[in-house]
Amino acid sequence: MSEPLPDHLGAYPLPTLPALSVPDPRSLLDPDPQPPRNGLRCGNPQCGWQVGAPFPGAPTRLTGYCRNCGTRYSLRPQLKVDEQLDNGRYRVLGCVAHGGLGWVYLAEDTRLKNRLIALKGVLNPHDPRARAAMLEERDRMIAVTHDSVVRILDYVTHPGEQPVDYIVMEFVGGxxxxxxxxxxxxxxxxxxxxxxxxxxxxxxxxxxxxxxxxxxxxxxxxxxxxxxxxxxxxxxxxxxxxxxxxxxxxxxxxxxxxxxxxxxxxxxxxxxxxxxxxxxxxxxxxxxxxxxxxxxxxxxxxxxxxxxxxxxxxxxxxxxxxxxxxxxxxxxxxxxxxxxxxxxxxGHRHPAPSRVFTPTPVLLDDGLGAVPGLAHWQHRERAQYRDPGPVSPVLRHGRPEPFRVAVGLPVPVPHRADPAAAALRTLTPRDARGAVRQLESLLGPAEESGYGSVEVLLHLCRAHLRTGDSLPAGDAARAVERERAAARLARAAEALDARVPGGAAHDWRIAWHTGLCHLAAHDTAAAEREFRRVHAALPGEYAPKLALGYCAEQRDALADSERLYRAVWACDPQPDSAAFGLARIHLARGNRDEAARVLGLVPAMSLHSDAARIAALRIRAARLSPGPEGLPDADSLLTVLRDLPQAAPALDAGAGAGAGDGQEHARLTAELREWALDWLRCVRRDPARAADRERLPELASELFCGRGTGGPGPQEPPTEQALRTALAQSFRDLAPQSTDRALHARLLDLSHAVAPRVWFRNGGPGRAAGRRR
Incomplete structure (x- = not known):
């Protein structure tokens, strides 16, 4: 079983490095500093011999003359304890170590309350190249100011037989x-x-x-x-x-x-x-x-x-x-x-906006987070509401089709060096076809031949895919738009190769758009290979992980998909699509509670928080499989009653057709009552549901008992008769929403089919006959 997602919704500070206590710097002093074990190259640029290297059975000579050219050398530390530099300002405490080119000493700045500083000199003062390199280091680094680069504070020269220069640096203990x-x-x-x-x-x-x-x-x-x-x-x-x-x-x-x-x-x-x-x-x-x-x-x-x-x-x-x-x-x-x-x-989310991708407003979901339309009931039969079998269908998990994912994934940020980068930020098309027209206006002869702005061609690739997505699934023009997208992508690759041979093969943008084109063609295996290349190039980005999570989900590799979606959840400021992906995985495993819980964790400020709230409600109440085990328990239905009031305002002000007049609320109510009727019939007949039967009084509500039905009121436990009456009223409420006469009639027919049976008794004395309405 997978670990649950954290309950914490906001962004928490990232961890920091542990604070180290700095030991007494004097404890770092080396009482017997030794030069590099293998000596150094001779200070004569034309020589190249090693000086100060040990001989077998003989001590190392720290001072002397090169045996090849006779150039003098000295590998001893040049400063002694308590020696002073710059007219007494810096007092030497001792030698600490040596770097690649010089000795490092610990000293005090007597003018600044004996603040500890470091002095760096050359290992061999008779090496002009080393001295020149230290001067270059001083000149290069004096202007570099960064918290993670040691600071150069001063520069002094110590007189003597061989004057030696020293760089004064901050002392960094640790x-x-x-x-x-x-x-x-x-x-x-x-x-x-x-x-x-x-x-x-x-x-x-x-x-x-x-x-x-x-x-x-x-x-x-x-x-x-x-x-x-x-x-x-x-x-x-x-x-x-x-x-x-x-x-x-x-x-x-x-x-x-x-x-x-x-x-x-x-x-x-x-x-x-x-x-x-x-x-x-x-x-x-x-x-x-x-x-x-x-x-x-x-x-x-x-x-x-x-x-x-x-x-x-x-x-x-x-x-x-x-x-x-x-x-x-x-x-x-x-x-x-x-x-x-x-x-x-x-256990906390740590989201941050990507510098490489921008999110799209598309939710990667196919209906799980939406109230079903009237077509949901278009093909229902009367017998479904009378037979002992299920009244309601199994909830669809809402996995989007690949073409939809291709246009809903995050979009790469235009490369700053592209000549059209500024112009692309000003485009404001109304639709995908408008985007194609505006982008084509940016193309000149060079771009048409594939050697101009790579970003314009990549934008056109995505615009053609969006145009195809706006067409019906069976429309042949969809394939035409896919081919146009692939052609734009091929020109972008040619443009990159023209600038740098083999450039397209090393540019993750080409791999990303190739993956999108494969998704649009429903070839998720090929798309996954491309998205893996992007993930290898951008291992810290959430967008490739979102794409790979969907591809893994398509091949039913649920464990792989879950790991990827969870990684997106941790870092994406808008984790809605990842949350829906995780919910689908939990539904595929039959884990109703975890599927609803992850959707409940979607931040309220997210673009699709209302859709997540609706999806969680539907999951809590839904039939997840044909048998009795696919129905919820009383706890789930109680959660629906608790959470429905929070979702109601979003439904009444929904963004779809019928927004603002309660039509979405009426359709969701009908769907919830269908599932509740299934559940109640199962509870009454299944001995294993005794615990649910005992909790029926807790479900007393207008949703499950109706109002003015002639049966139990909203404050009494629900009965099958009350639920049938309430569902029949829901169908009558839905019928006026339809502008299709056949669908209008179908909804009224379903209302009659689900309504409880009413018996009238007639006949003369001594006999009775029944007539059912």
């Missing part, structure tokens, strides 16, 4: 992600003895902050290059990137990249290419994957872990064009994944 990984595992508590274990939520939170910091660098044309767990500090409740020595201009081929094998992208580690944004995205993916591997506790139920895995797979794809195009794009998808994970862990 634990590196490398330490978090090391202290995780079974029973591990990386956030302190009383803190929680590492979870996937924490991994997503780490990733979001790291990506935000990288985007700040990318916006300035810089790349970080050397992302790895060692270079990220968990400080308080945030993370901070340290060791900025590898930061360089994106695509810079003049400077050798600072990378760490195992985290670097293939094109940089193996191909020797310069670091790029795609390289940074890869390094973040590898860092997060290592954190995921350190999570010991099993993840909460739901689709979140799978979505996170898909996100990391895309981030670490071998080919750069298969990765996320920016840190911001990856961060947006990671935010969606975090919301899925949080919903499973906290």
């Amino acid at each position: 634990r590196s992600l490398r330490e978090v990984i090391a202290e995780s595992g079974p029973g591990g508590r990386p956030f302190g003895p009383r803190g929680p274990a590492l979870t996937l939520d924490h991994v997503a939170l780490y990733g979001g902050q790291v990506l935000s910091a990288l985007q700040a660098l990318h916006d300035r044309g810089l790349v970080y290059s050397d992302m790895k767990p060692d270079n990220v500090i968990h400080h308080g409740s945030r993370v901070v990137l340290i060791d900025l020595g590898g930061v360089q201009r994106a695509g810079d081929t003049a400077r050798p990249p600072v990378i760490t094998h195992g985290y670097a992208s293939p094109e940089v580690a193996e191909g020797g290419g310069p670091p790029t944004v795609a390289h940074d995205v890869f390094t973040v993916g590898r860092t997060l994957a290592e954190l995921v591997d350190a999570v010991a506790e099993p993840p909460a139920a739901g689709l979140g872990p799978t979505s996170l895995r898909r996100l990391l797979e895309r981030a670490t794809a071998d080919q750069p064009r298969d990765r996320f195009t920016s840190a911001a794009e990856m961060a947006g998808q990671l935010d969606g994944v975090l919301r899925e994970l949080a919903a499973a862990g906290t």
Whole structure:
């Protein structure tokens, strides 16, 4: 049995990283700091030998001269404890560690109440390249202000035999992600003895902050290059990137990249290419994957872990064009994944508008949330209301047909770089055909040949599908509109391939619209393959999951469909279609109560909250299968009596035909009375329904007993005679709604058929004869 959806309807704050208490920074001081184990390259650019490397059986020489070219080197820390810089402003407390290029010291700023700061110098002051790199780091990073990037505060030079420059930075205390990984595992508590274990939520939170910091660098044309767990500090409740020595201009081929094998992208580690944004995205993916591997506790139920895995797979794809195009794009998808994970862990919804899709006003439902029209009774026979069998039909679950889903799914947001993006936002067509005409007006000769605005062609694809959906199901013109939609899509793919060879195969928009065209052709298997491609590219989006949930439902894979719909429920600000999908799944399993409950959780501010309320009422009262087991119990009918007054205002002010005059209310009342008559006949005859018979007095109401029927009044338990009389009155009330004479007559005929039998007694003395009316 599936877990119930949470009762909480609103948006709850997302979880945050645990706040780490910062240990005394002096405890980090290294009494015997050692340089890199394998030494460094000689400071002579023309040499390339290693200096300071140990020899077997001999101690490491920390100072000396290169054995190849004679260039001097020194790998010892240049600053001593209590040494002062900048005329006494900075007092050295000791050496903390070394990064890829320089020693890091802990010091005090004596002018600011001994505030702790960090000093960073080069490992080998005799290496001009290292000194130049540190100057570049200072010049590049002094203007970068971001909460997750260590701040550069000052720059000083320490005189001596060999003057050495130092960058003054804020001191960031805490634990590196490398330490978090090391202290995780079974029973591990990386956030302190009383803190929680590492979870996937924490991994997503780490990733979001790291990506935000990288985007700040990318916006300035810089790349970080050397992302790895060692270079990220968990400080308080945030993370901070340290060791900025590898930061360089994106695509810079003049400077050798600072990378760490195992985290670097293939094109940089193996191909020797310069670091790029795609390289940074890869390094973040590898860092997060290592954190995921350190999570010991099993993840909460739901689709979140799978979505996170898909996100990391895309981030670490071998080919750069298969990765996320920016840190911001990856961060947006990671935010969606975090919301899925949080919903499973906290039991709260965490919705947020998508930056990639916009919702449509279409509800993916086929009648479950609507009061039936008069045609619902058009083919009923009189005998149905007299035979001992069921009076009412089984409730239809309301699964929409694929063409309807194709036009009801969320719509992709136009790409900002498209030349027609601004014009597309101004279109206001009255209908689908009007949309086609307006969009065609934006096409020029280039667009007609397939090499202009891709977005106009994709909009035309959807407009043709909407035109087809507006036609009757058997109309041949539907197929014509599908073919036109496919032709527009083919031109859009050609336009992408003309700009970048193979571009269409890597653009999720093409896969999305291909899936829509397959749905319109009722080929849900082919559509599902396309939507899986979209989900792989956009693992944090709810729209592909909604599409995949429907495709799984179509092939009766109810468990898969439920997981997908639940993921949509957790993140979609308008979860109506997902709620109806979940209700259909519960109905298919015969779970009346859960189907009604999930519809009752649809937020009141949602577009289709009234439809959800009506659907819940119908489910509570309905016959779900032909046998007695398909009828509700007394509790369900009592819930109908309780909830009907809340639904009545929406019915009286409905948006359909007959709005505002109570016609919808009259039709719903007739349907509820039909089901109640079925239920009452079963309760009277079925020994297993004794508990329901005892609760009949609780169902005393005008709905089930009628008013002015001559039988029990609204305050008395319902009887079959009273229900028949009330249902007969309902049919008489419905007849005037019909403008079709045959249907009008049919409703009156049903009224006579369902009305209770009345016997008149006649005859002379000593005998009696019966005549039935």
